[in-house]
Amino acid sequence: MAAPDELFCWEGDWGLPSISTDCLVVLAYAQFAGAPLKLRKISNPWRSPSGSLPALRTNQKETLSRPSDIIIHLRKQKFNADYDLSAKEGADSLAFISLMEEKLMPALIYAFWIEPKNYVDVTRRWYAEHMPFPLNFFLPGRMQRQQLEKLRLLRGDERLEAGEELEKELYRDAAECMNLLSQRLGSHKFFFGDSPSSLDAYVFGHLAPILKCKLPNGKLQQHLKTLDNLTNFCTNILQLYFPKDGRESFSQKTSPHSEGGDFDHVPNKRRKQFLSALVALGAMLSYALLTGMVSIQHAHHEALEEPPDLQDIGSHHDHEDEGDG
Amino acid sequence: VCLPACLFVTLTAAEPWPENATLYQPLKGELQYSYLYILLFLMCGLPVQVFCRANAEYMSPSGKIPFIHVGNQVVSELGPIVQFTKAKGHSLSDGLDDVQRAEMKAYMELVNNMLLTAELYIQWCDDSTATEISRPRYSSPYSWPLNKILAYQKQWEVRRKMNAIGWGGKTLEQVYEDVSQCCQALSQRLGTQSYFFNKQPTELDALVFGHLFTILTTRLTSTELAERVKSYSNLLSFCRRVEQTYFEDKSS
Numbered sequence: 001m002a003a004p005d006e007l008f009c010w011e012g013d014w015g016l017p018s019i020s021t022d023c024l025v026v027l028a029y030a031q032f033a034g035a036p037l038k039l040r041k042i043s044n045p046w047r048s049p050s051g052s053l054p055a056l057r058t059n060q061k062e063t064l065s066r067p068s069d070i071i072i073h074l075r076k077q078k079f080n081a082d083y084d085l086s087a088k089e090g091a092d093s094l095a096f097i098s099l100m101e102e103k104l105m106p107a108l109i110y111a112f113w114i115e116p117k118n119y120v121d122v123t124r125r126w127y128a129e130h131m132p133f134p135l136n137f138f139l140p141g142r143m144q145r146q147q148l149e150k151l152r153l154l155r156g157d158e159r160l161e162a163g164e165e166l167e168k169e170l171y172r173d174a175a176e177c178m179n180l181l182s183q184r185l186g187s188h189k190f191f192f193g194d195s196p197s198s199l200d201a202y203v204f205g206h207l208a209p210i211l212k213c214k215l216p217n218g219k220l221q222q223h224l225k226t227l228d229n230l231t232n233f234c235t236n237i238l239q240l241y242f243p244k245d246g247r248e249s250f251s252q253k254t255s256p257h258s259e260g261g262d263f264d265h266v267p268n269k270r271r272k273q274f275l276s277a278l279v280a281l282g283a284m285l286s287y288a289l290l291t292g293m294v295s296i297q298h299a300h301h302e303a304l305e306e307p308p309d310l311q312d313i314g315s316h317h318d319h320e321d322e323g324d325g
Numbered sequence: 326v327c328l329p330a331c332l333f334v335t336l337t338a339a340e341p342w343p344e345n346a347t348l349y350q351p352l353k354g355e356l357q358y359s360y361l362y363i364l365l366f367l368m369c370g371l372p373v374q375v376f377c378r379a380n381a382e383y384m385s386p387s388g389k390i391p392f393i394h395v396g397n398q399v400v401s402e403l404g405p406i407v408q409f410t411k412a413k414g415h416s417l418s419d420g421l422d423d424v425q426r427a428e429m430k431a432y433m434e435l436v437n438n439m440l441l442t443a444e445l446y447i448q449w450c451d452d453s454t455a456t457e458i459s460r461p462r463y464s465s466p467y468s469w470p471l472n473k474i475l476a477y478q479k480q481w482e483v484r485r486k487m488n489a490i491g492w493g494g495k496t497l498e499q500v501y502e503d504v505s506q507c508c509q510a511l512s513q514r515l516g517t518q519s520y521f522f523n524k525q526p527t528e529l530d531a532l533v534f535g536h537l538f539t540i541l542t543t544r545l546t547s548t549e550l551a552e553r554v555k556s557y558s559n560l561l562s563f564c565r566r567v568e569q570t571y572f573e574d575k576s577s
Contacts, residue, residue, distance in 0.1 A: 091514050098431065176430075
């Protein structure tokens with residue numbers, strides 16, 4: 001049997017296997033279809049073969065980035081979660097996926113990346129904490145600029161800025177989309193029959209971050225929580241297919257409290273403290289040496305041994321001056 | 326005066342649809358997606374005249390063409406126009422239940438997402454089509470050097486958008502595949518019915534007709550796209566039927 005394909009994806013948090021919508025879609029589909037994938041959860045997009053996440057590295061050393069491409073590849077390998085769907089159901093899947101991309105995704109981008117309070121308090125902090133040095137300084141900002149650009153191009157408005165009117169419009173579209181999904185789901189367990197399909201993966205990927213992540217401006221979450229069937233749908237999938245990540249969130253919830261607030265929850269604290277002290281000491285020493293406050297040992301001893309010479313040198317100079325003058 | 330969609334219901338419900346409603350589109354020969362709106366208004370029984378203006382894109386409040394000028398309001402884009410006509414008391418989708426309405430909205434997004442994007446891609450990101458057809462056509466109303474600047478600017482704008490939504494890395498073959506997939510979904514949804522929902526046409530029918538008709542009648546460097554659409558016979562007969570019902574009467 002060939003070695004399994006490698007999937008690079010973002011790390012998880014808040015009880016989710018991954019924090020990124022695209023990664024969640026791929027992970028969910030792989031679980032539904034029973035595809036064996038070697039998971040590499042990383043927080044450094046530069047270590048992925050395509051430079052972005054998610055990325056699938058196949059056996060033929062090909063790299064796929066778009067969730068739709070990855071799903072098509074898995075289908076070709078006979079891991080097909082849509083096998084039992086009728087032609088009309090397949091068509092409906094495509095339609096509802098398009099609906100989510102058009103109406104829900106812009107709101108997600110806005111809520112996580114553009115809305116100022118959310119971005120600063122949650123998104124940027126999460127990425128800065130999880131990315132390695134020195135990426136954590138500039139990469140979140142660059143990602144935010146890319147997302148803003150994407151939103152601008154999606155809406156066709158070059159001068160788009162964060163604001164109440166834009167927020168109202170986007171959230172209204174997103175709320176309508178969620179309502180439509182809820183109407184379509186009805187009281188069923190999954191969108192088509194008793195087993196999940198690719199549409200379920202997409203819906204899960206888009207709704208799970210809204211449901212689980214606590215944002216300061218959480219209007220989307222409020223609306224989603226009013227739609228019981230969608231909330232149950234997400235928690236159901238998490239319990240059935242990602243039980244480990246759900247449990248991890250419990251243990252994570254208790255530890256920050258014991259450390260007394262978010263400011264203490266810094267990874268590798270001791271190592272960072274030691275490194276900072278070392279760097280500070282090195283800087284002070286080199287400054288002292290360069291300005292001459294501290295000189296190297298043997299020159300100092302010579303000066304101490306021959307102080308009379310200084311007076312001689314001084315008298316020599318006087319003689320020379322008199323000689324010249 | 327351009328109003329956001331949510332204000333339509335309160336302000337415009339009182340006035341009936343005026344006789345002098347006009348639709349603006351850029352160029353004479355190419356009706357682009359105007360067919361879609363003309364059809365929409367025909368289906369609702371509303372009169373509308375079509376004007377061709379080279380600067381229609383700049384007149385439009387959101388930059389999207391075509392747009393309509395009704396009374397003292399200017400509305401562009403499908404969503405707001407549909408809501409506007411609804412506020413005036415004309416709606417095609419009132420007879421649908423909730424699930425059907427959800428499906429209709431989803432399919433409309435599918436058409437927008439796939440067909441519209443594919444058409445844009447083929448027109449502007451495929452080098453041969455862009456050079457031979459799209460750029461000359463776009464720049465025809467203007468004189469040198471404005472025509473060159475505007476044409477390249479439009480092309481660059483479209484390419485940026487394609488990159489942002491992830492279509493930048495697609496090949497032409499993949500785009501044709503996507504169009505086929507979309508047409509297959511529409512074909513399966515239509516089945517053997519006359520219209521997509523029951524016997525009554527809805528906004529989805531207008532949208533699908535607008536796009537398919539545009540694909541079938543627009544001149545491109547290769548006929549591959551039109552051939553792919555034609556391979557779905559029920560979609561082809563759907564287009565013919567709509568054309569005969571609504572457009573042949575108009576011209577006669």
